[in-house]
Amino acid sequence: MNHNIVILGSQWGDEGKGKIVDFLTDKANAVVRFQGGHNAGHTLVINGEVTKLRLIPSGILHDGVMSFIGNGVVVSLEALSSEMNELLARGVPVFDRLRISEACPIVLPVHVALDNAREAALGDQKIGTTKRGIGPAYEDKVARRAIRIGDLRAPQNLKQKLKTLLNLHNFTLKEYYKVEDQFDVEETYQQLLEYAKTILPMINDVSAELNAIRKKGGKIIFEGAQGTLLDIDHGTYPYVTSSNTISGTVASGAGFGPCYLDAVIGITKAYTTRVGSGAYPTELDDEVGEHLGVKGCEFGTVTGRKRRTGWLDLVALRRAIEINSITSICLTKLDVLDGLKELKVCVAYELDGEQVEYPPYDNADYVRCTPVYEVLSGWEGESVFDKRKWNDLPAAARSYVGFVEKKLGISVDIVSTGPERSQNVIVKDVF
Structure with a gap:
């Protein structure tokens, strides 16, 4: 049984982490932010009502669950106050549910x-x-x-x-x-x-509170912001965020020992998006890219900026799995691929005439990488939207998921089939 789970983005952010954290919080006692600031945006859709969070953890909407902002988060008091007021106006008892580390800058x-x-x-x-x-x-x-x-x-x-x-x-x-x-x-x-x-x-010793929950056998979710490929050390530097976004940051950003973590769930979009500058080998500037952007509502929660869109990149994912010790994947937004006749998946890069299976650290080298694709059949005419059972997914969609699992050597335990909290196929209970 898993008690302490890290949920983080395995790509360039915007993978749908907030929805999955919110969904899994039903089984948790606490949810923790451990890095980033109000540059992170998590959108939740519950019974048609949209909630946009920036600093406060996605578990704040649940009764009986504590939300913590760990010391690794930089806090804008103006943004936090605004977010709290929005939730309080909706009847969410923020003062009872939220605790903030005194060590937050x-x-x-x-x-x-x-x-x-x-x-x-x-x-x-x-x-x-x-x-x-x-x-x-x-x-x-x-x-x-x-x-x-x-x-x-x-x-x-x-x-x-x-x-x-x-x-x-x-x-x-x-x-x-x-x-x-x-x-x-x-x-x-x-x-x-x-x-x-x-x-x-609301100020408290977050590390002490989390470890008290751990000692009582409680379940804790650590919620990452941004994505692995925006990590200040392991991302496409300098086009990265200013914090470490990987799973190892839980220890320093929340004061929670790494040996106490039981699982790391990599939230992975069924295609790839990116906001801002930097290398992006599978980027599409065509009708398919437009399809992904429109159908996927690819606009930033915080800034409203249009996201760049492209095919799924397994080379970048391979790096993310290893540096995070990801134990399983949640594949989100599979429904956005509805309507496409064929799908491409990047399985390698070509750089200076040679195939490489890991992304280069230097952005100047990264931008020179070209994707090597494998082509799969889409499920044109069928839909995965709102499906809740594995066997209800179109055969081509199941094949797509299986292809990802085989190429990466990792299981896909959750498949998201829509923006609502409940629109998921649970292959395996991650707790």
């Missing part, structure tokens, strides 16, 4: 300004960030100058820390980026104190 308005200034300065070479200030906030964390959630408890020390931080960033904005807008220490300080009134009751 705070994303300040100056971080957003820095993010925007950097992207503008890069021009055509921009990273394609969400411009939410995530990168600059992580930089302050690593430089050991971050304002953290716990600092809200000591307002007498907070102002001096804030003054030091803002002096540095104001100087950078004005002298390097030529941005005239400056951030006032007193104004920012008062904003933080106002947010503290709401946030302080």
Whole structure:
């Protein structure tokens, strides 16, 4: 029996993690975010009602389940407050269900300004960030100058820390980026104190609480943000996010020992999408790509940006499986492939006249990779939408899933057949 499960994206993000976390939370005692910030967007559809979450874990809608924001998450108090208010307006008892680590760095308005200034300065070479200030906030964390959630408890020390931080960033904005807008220490300080009134009751030792649940035999889901191929170390650098998105980050981002984890579920879209710049060998700029984008509603939850679309890439997935120690796959959005006569799957790359089975780490090499495809039959005229049993899927759809399993040497335990929480084929209970 699995008690502690990591659920993360195995591609470039937007794989449908939120839906699967929400679905599996029925069997969990706690759900934990362990990295990223409000640049992550998880969309839940429950009985036709859409809920969009950015910072708060996808388990927040469940009675009797605690939601935790671990120390590896950078927290915008403005975004968190807005998200909480949306949920409170719907009757969700957020204060009872949510706990936040005192070690979380705070994303300040100056971080957003820095993010925007950097992207503008890069021009055509921009990273394609969400411009939410995530990168600059992580930089302050690593430089050991971050304002953290716990600092809200000591307002007498907070102002001096804030003054030091803002002096540095104001100087950078004005002298390097030529941005005239400056951030006032007193104004920012008062904003933080106002947010503290709401946030302080939810601050807790998240690591201790999680381990207490573990010792009692409870079940915990660790919810990843973004995707493996956006990992700061293992992604298509520099076109990546500013945190580690892989399963190993659970230990550092939540204070939960790696030997306590029982399974890692790789959420994998039945095709591939990407937002922002960077290598993308299977990208389609044709009618099929348009089909995937329209039918899959491929627009960012946070930014609304149109996602790039392409065929399923097993080369990239192979890397994701190994660096995450993924134990099984949940294949999402299989229904988006409805209506296609044939399907292509990338099984290798060709680089400088040679076939490679792993993606290169250098983005300049990665962009020169061309996909080697195998062609499979689609299930044109049939549909997987809303199917709940394996044998109810079209034969070609079952063959597609089987092909992925065989090529990757890993089982597909869940197949998502629509956006609703309940629209899944459960091949094996991951708990």
